Amino acid sequence: MTAGASRDAGRRASGTTRQGASQRASGTAHREGGQEFSGEVAVSPAGPGLPPGRGARLALTVLRGSRRFTAPVAGVAAAVLLVLLLQGNGFTSTLVLDMLVYAIAAMALDFLGGYAGLISLGQAGLLGVSAYGVAIAEVHFFSPWAAVGIGMSAVLALGLVLGIVAVRTKGVSFVIITLAMGQVLWGLAFQWVGLSEGDNGIPLAVLPAIGPFDLNDPLTLRMTVLAVFVAVALLLVTFVHAPFGLSLRGVRSNETRLAALGYRTGLHRYLAWVIAVFFTGVAGVLYIFVNQLISPATMAFSEDGLLVIMVVLGGLGSIWGPVLGAAVIVGFQQELSIYVTRWQTLMGLTLIAVVLFSPGGLWGVVRAAGRRRDALIARLEGKRGAP
Amino acid sequence: MQQFIAQTLNGLTLAGIIFLVSSGFTLVFGVMRVTNLSHGAVYLLGGYIGYSVITATHNFFYGLAAGAIAMGALGLLLERTLITWLGGSEMSELLATLGLIYVLDDISLAIWGGSPLTINLPGILGQSTTLPLSGVVYPNTRIFILGVSIVVAAGLSYLLRRTRVGAIIRAGVDDREMVSALGINVRLVFSLVFTLGAALAGFAGVLGGTVLGVYTGGDSDILLFALAVVIIGGLGSFEGAIVGSLIIGLIENYGTAYFQAVAYSILFIPVIVILLVKPEGLLGKVNR
Numbered sequence: 001m002t003a004g005a006s007r008d009a010g011r012r013a014s015g016t017t018r019q020g021a022s023q024r025a026s027g028t029a030h031r032e033g034g035q036e037f038s039g040e041v042a043v044s045p046a047g048p049g050l051p052p053g054r055g056a057r058l059a060l061t062v063l064r065g066s067r068r069f070t071a072p073v074a075g076v077a078a079a080v081l082l083v084l085l086l087q088g089n090g091f092t093s094t095l096v097l098d099m100l101v102y103a104i105a106a107m108a109l110d111f112l113g114g115y116a117g118l119i120s121l122g123q124a125g126l127l128g129v130s131a132y133g134v135a136i137a138e139v140h141f142f143s144p145w146a147a148v149g150i151g152m153s154a155v156l157a158l159g160l161v162l163g164i165v166a167v168r169t170k171g172v173s174f175v176i177i178t179l180a181m182g183q184v185l186w187g188l189a190f191q192w193v194g195l196s197e198g199d200n201g202i203p204l205a206v207l208p209a210i211g212p213f214d215l216n217d218p219l220t221l222r223m224t225v226l227a228v229f230v231a232v233a234l235l236l237v238t239f240v241h242a243p244f245g246l247s248l249r250g251v252r253s254n255e256t257r258l259a260a261l262g263y264r265t266g267l268h269r270y271l272a273w274v275i276a277v278f279f280t281g282v283a284g285v286l287y288i289f290v291n292q293l294i295s296p297a298t299m300a301f302s303e304d305g306l307l308v309i310m311v312v313l314g315g316l317g318s319i320w321g322p323v324l325g326a327a328v329i330v331g332f333q334q335e336l337s338i339y340v341t342r343w344q345t346l347m348g349l350t351l352i353a354v355v356l357f358s359p360g361g362l363w364g365v366v367r368a369a370g371r372r373r374d375a376l377i378a379r380l381e382g383k384r385g386a387p
Numbered sequence: 388m389q390q391f392i393a394q395t396l397n398g399l400t401l402a403g404i405i406f407l408v409s410s411g412f413t414l415v416f417g418v419m420r421v422t423n424l425s426h427g428a429v430y431l432l433g434g435y436i437g438y439s440v441i442t443a444t445h446n447f448f449y450g451l452a453a454g455a456i457a458m459g460a461l462g463l464l465l466e467r468t469l470i471t472w473l474g475g476s477e478m479s480e481l482l483a484t485l486g487l488i489y490v491l492d493d494i495s496l497a498i499w500g501g502s503p504l505t506i507n508l509p510g511i512l513g514q515s516t517t518l519p520l521s522g523v524v525y526p527n528t529r530i531f532i533l534g535v536s537i538v539v540a541a542g543l544s545y546l547l548r549r550t551r552v553g554a555i556i557r558a559g560v561d562d563r564e565m566v567s568a569l570g571i572n573v574r575l576v577f578s579l580v581f582t583l584g585a586a587l588a589g590f591a592g593v594l595g596g597t598v599l600g601v602y603t604g605g606d607s608d609i610l611l612f613a614l615a616v617v618i619i620g621g622l623g624s625f626e627g628a629i630v631g632s633l634i635i636g637l638i639e640n641y642g643t644a645y646f647q648a649v650a651y652s653i654l655f656i657p658v659i660v661i662l663l664v665k666p667e668g669l670l671g672k673v674n675r
Contacts, residue, residue, distance in 0.1 A: 187651030
């Protein structure tokens with residue numbers, strides 16, 4: 001939350017300085033608007049030529065209010081909506097729960113792909129490792145809490161080792177290598193029947209409980225998943241805005257320069273990988289809590305691809321975008337598949353369209369709207385400042 | 388011993404099919420820097436089309452040709468549209484071809500359904516032969532596949548080493564900018580390479596359909612083999628694809644025969660070793 005607040009403060013500060021140099025600011029905003037600034041025409045009543053009237057002042061107040069309050073209001077509204085949706089025992093709450101679990105995995109992948117520039121096509125495999133870890137530990141008579149510990153340790157240990165190989169590469173090679181790793185994990189789950197029960201998968205009977213906090217109670221479980229989701233989201237947003245997140249982006253865009261400045265770029269990538277693996281592991285534990293079954297199908301190549309699609313569709317490098325992406329894709333999968341037989345074609349075409357026409361994804365659209373609003377504010381401020 | 392010989396031959400057959408797929412993949416990457424993740428889906432679609440044509444015409448060779456030609460046409464179409472539109476951004480191309488997997492697989496599923504199909508070879512090719520010296524009885528289908536792959540490999544090698552087009556392709560792998568600076572129509576070379584790659588995949592799909600079957604999910608299996616091959620052999624290296632295919636084909640087959648529980652996973656031991664020791668691959672030139 002602190003990161004969000006400081007960003008707002010920063011924006012407000014830049015707003016005040018902008019009033020002085022309003023003309024220049026509005027000029028920049030024009031250029032930022034770029035090719036798709038089609039709102040220009042609709043905006044023009046407040047544009048040059050009209051005297052700064054009461055309408056313009058009202059518009060400015062509304063727009064400034066929107067700048068200040070949209071994010072917190074949307075956040076609170078989303079939280080309230082989620083809590084309400086998760087109350088029932090029906091289809092909707094199950095769907096939302098699935099969305100949240102995949103949103104965690106998608107955010108972790110976005111942290112790796114959007115900020116470190118390392119898009120992994122093996123994340124479903126890692127998600128499966130912690131889920132299998134929990135299930136296999138319980139099969140061998142460990143207590144549910146110990147099973148969670150074993151599942152997380154397994155995925156973390158694996159991540160620490162695999163990372164040594166994986167982060168030596170980047171770009172396309174990294175994608176291919178993580179894909180290969182994910183498939184090895186899938187192969188083990190599928191073929192090592194003695195450990196994994198093969199294609200049938202392993203069910204999970206008992207979930208952890210401590211005192212009155214009992215995850216076997218559906219409502220407690222749902223609220224816990226929501227709480228973990230919020231915690232992971234806030235943590236990742238904090239990481240992204242922390243110095244580590246900034247230097248990580250630096251490593252992505254110009255590794256040579258960062259290395260010359262004395263940053264240990266390889267270590268940055270490795271840490272980003274480990275963080276992403278950890279949170280993917282968290283998603284895996286929640287996955288088996290929610291579904292109470294883990295089978296190789298969860299780790300298949302198509303699932304690795306789905307996670308990447310969630311991130312790209314939502315918007316690479318935005319943390320919140322992939323949450324939207326996860327909601328859309330899981331919704332597609334479970335809801336749309338009932339009505340549209342060929343939903344996979346639709347999904348594939350959607351990804352291609354996003355790559356072709358809207359590389360910023362859904363979150364890019366949101367951001368563009370925000371930029372347009374800020375440009376409008378700058379212009380209105382410019383008008384008022386002028387004699 | 389007899390079993391070991393049979394397994395070795397099986398491994399070589401598999402290597403042949405993997406080679407047909409991975410050579411196209413590696414050439415496309417080498418010349419165009421396009422990581423075509425839908426290469427496996429093209430292989431599978433080629434297999435399905437071959438199956439339908441064989442069912443309709445009762446001629447295996449028509450099916451083989453149909454699979455190759457149809458997928459070549461698809462490759463040309465993709466190169467002229469999607470790949471061109473993406474304008475050379477490696478990651479965008481990778482992501483778009485990832486989306487393409489879902490589209491192609493879904494189309495295959497819609498037309499041919501989810502149950503596995505098998506392509507049978509006609510006449511003497513469908514029977515078995517007792518091999519001299521060892522006394523191993525071995526299916527002619529696999530011998531045929533092995534022979535065809537060797538012929539294709541020789542043909543490709545001739546194309547790359549002895550013809551003008553091949554020289555341009557090899558030059559493109561080494562230094563793409565220089566090739567276009569010399570006034571060679573790189574666009575045409577790109578189209579040719581992509582079409583050739585897709586046609587090889589479609590061809591392999593029909594050929595592979597005889598021993599591996601044509602089934603949902605076959606695309607990601609073969610894609611993974613191809614990726615392992617190019618990591619081992621080196622992205623963009625034709626000779627690397629031959630060496631890598633042999634390694635992967637043999638390991639996969641011995642693994643399936645002798646280490647059932649980890650067969651699929653031990654495939655990647657050489658991959659990891661190569662990554663640690665020689666990240667550019669055994670015969671790779673392309674700088675990662």
